[in-house]
Amino acid sequence: QVQLVESGGGSVQAGGSLRLTCTGSERTFRSNSMGWFRQAPGKERVFVAAISRLGYHTWYADSVKDRFTISRDNAKNTLFLQMNSLEAEDTAVYYCAATEHSDSTYYARMASYSYWGQGTQVTVST
Secondary structure, three states: OOOEEEEOOEEEEOOOOEEEEEEOOHHHHHHOEEEEEEEOOOOOEEEEEEEOOOOOOEEEOOOOOOOEEEEEEHHHOEEEEEEOOOOHHHOEEEEEEEEOOOOHHHOOOHHHOOEEEOOEEEEEEO
């Protein structure tokens, strides 16, 4: 069974930084591209960033481009999301997910992802 576990969330002031981590099984990381999504209170879950299976290619939502960085360490079965210059609008539950799709046109779609973590809360205060 695939399990993804996020950590690293917390409360931070606007302008601050957080680094989210997602760990899973070797099988999950070896076979899948990975993504981060987030869900703010009362809103739908939306795409944040994605990274290809070997980590050579990344994609970002316009709202986080140049502030967030997605990366992965397949040797440690770990996915990261470095979040800088955080804004109040970044407040949400953040989820990592795994997809077997290798076509990047699928990466922004929730339905493309077969496996999800339980989420970690990020709260940005002004």
